[in-house]
Amino acid sequence: xxxxNKVVVIMGASSGIGAATAKLLANKGAKLxxxxxxxxxxxxxxxxxxxxxxxxxxxxxxxxxxxxxxxDETVASFGRIDVLFNNAGIMPVNKLDQTARNEWQxxxxxxxxxxxxxxxSTLPVMxxxxxxxxxxxxxxxxxxxxxxxxxxxxTKYAVRAIMEGLRQEEHRNNIKTTVIAxxxxxxxxxxxxxxxDVRNSLETAMQQPNSEMLGLDPEEIAQAVAFVIDTPAxxxxxxxxxxxxxxxx
Numbered sequence: 001x002x003x004x005n006k007v008v009v010i011m012g013a014s015s016g017i018g019a020a021t022a023k024l025l026a027n028k029g030a031k032l033x034x035x036x037x038x039x040x041x042x043x044x045x046x047x048x049x050x051x052x053x054x055x056x057x058x059x060x061x062x063x064x065x066x067x068x069x070x071x072d073e074t075v076a077s078f079g080r081i082d083v084l085f086n087n088a089g090i091m092p093v094n095k096l097d098q099t100a101r102n103e104w105q106x107x108x109x110x111x112x113x114x115x116x117x118x119x120x121s122t123l124p125v126m127x128x129x130x131x132x133x134x135x136x137x138x139x140x141x142x143x144x145x146x147x148x149x150x151x152x153x154x155t156k157y158a159v160r161a162i163m164e165g166l167r168q169e170e171h172r173n174n175i176k177t178t179v180i181a182x183x184x185x186x187x188x189x190x191x192x193x194x195x196x197d198v199r200n201s202l203e204t205a206m207q208q209p210n211s212e213m214l215g216l217d218p219e220e221i222a223q224a225v226a227f228v229i230d231t232p233a234x235x236x237x238x239x240x241x242x243x244x245x246x247x248x249x
Contacts, residue, residue, distance in 0.1 A: 003230055004029035007078040009070060011061050011118050012088025014041035016187030017137060020218035021085065021225045026052035028226065033074040035059040035067075036088070061088045061114030064121070071121040081125050083229055086118045086136040095148050104151050111155035115162060126175050131233070133176040135225060136163055140183045140241060144249050156181075160239075167238060176236040178228045183243035184215045213246030 008025055012018045014036035022034050026049040034042045035057040042056035055077060059066040074081055089111050092103035115136050126132025141149055142156030160179055167177040221242060228237045 002029075003226060005031060006082040006229065007031045007033075007074065007080055008083040008085065008229070009033045009035070009074055009081055009118075009122070010085045010087060011035050011059070011067070011070070011114070012086070012137075013045070014038040017182070017185065017218045017221045017225075018085070018087040019045060020222040021087070022054075023049065024219070024222045024226055025229075026054060031078050033057065033070060033077075035061075035070045061086075061117055062109045064117045067114075067117040068121045071125065075125055080129055081122055081132065083133045083135065084118055084122045085225065086115045086134070088114050089137060091152050093148050093152060096150055100151075107151060107155045111152075112158050112162075115159055119162070119166060123170070123175075127170070127173050131174045133178070133229060134163075134166065135178045135180060135228065138163075138179045138181040140181055140243060140247075140249060142179070142181055143241065146249060164238075167236075171236075174233065176231075178237050179239045180221065180224060180228075181239065181241045182216060182221050183241075183247045183249070185218060185221055186215045187218055210246065214244050216242065216244050 003025060008030045010018050010022055010032065013022050013034035018036070019041070022032055022045050026032060031053040033055045034045060036042055037058065037060050039056065039058040046054045046056055055074065057070045057073070059070050061067060071081065090106060092100065092107060094100040094103060119134060122134065136159055138159045139156045141153040142160050145153045163177050163179050224240055224242055228240065231237060
């Protein structure tokens with residue numbers, strides 16, 4: 001199965017895993033629709049891949065109308081959608097006794113509602129096609145819970161539940177589902193951690209000797225995304241956990 005000419009929508013494509021995936025798939029000949037809040041970052045990806053077919057959209061995944069516009073304009077331009085990659089996410093970290101209500105709401109809106117908005121907008125297209133593939137970024141913390149990460153883990157457990165429900169509901173329409181669950185990845189996600197002590201400790205860990213064994217590069221996760229997209233129609237990789245070799249959790 002070839003990635004060449006597949007129509008792929010990436011939500012949260014402006015940095016990290018999303019940007020790395022966009023660049024890799026562009027090199028493999030995919031037709032891309034890239035969406036994020038930072039349009040300038042998307043335009044930079046577009047400029048750096050002049051031979052690729054790339055459309056860019058300024059869109060916040062919490063805005064269902066903006067997400068719908070991305071999907072509608074992609075179909076208008078390319079006639080179909082083969083893959084939706086729900087990649088937008090944030091990771092504020094605090095213990096529950098901090099009562100960080102604003103952080104909880106933001107995580108629910110982006111990490112959970114954002115995924116649902118992507119599915120809701122794309123599913124009718126894929127059901128009509130009788131084919132498609134929806135991929136969503138979760139986390140190893142969608143399988144494990146650590147002190148201080150309970151609310152974040154809750155959103156990532158929710159993603160797994162949503163994606164498994166989607167698989168059960170739509171497998172007869174030949175719609176694949178994949179949860180990509182990375183461990184620690186060297187991205188801007190750490191910047192969304194408002195707890196200064198936690199953020200500093202994570203950044204310090206990444207600077208220690210042998211730190212390459214404790215964190216993955218976004219390009220390594222992009223390779224995993226490309227792998228699952230490239231599987232044959234009768235094969236679905238439903239969940240993929242990708243940890244740095246030196247990560248304990």
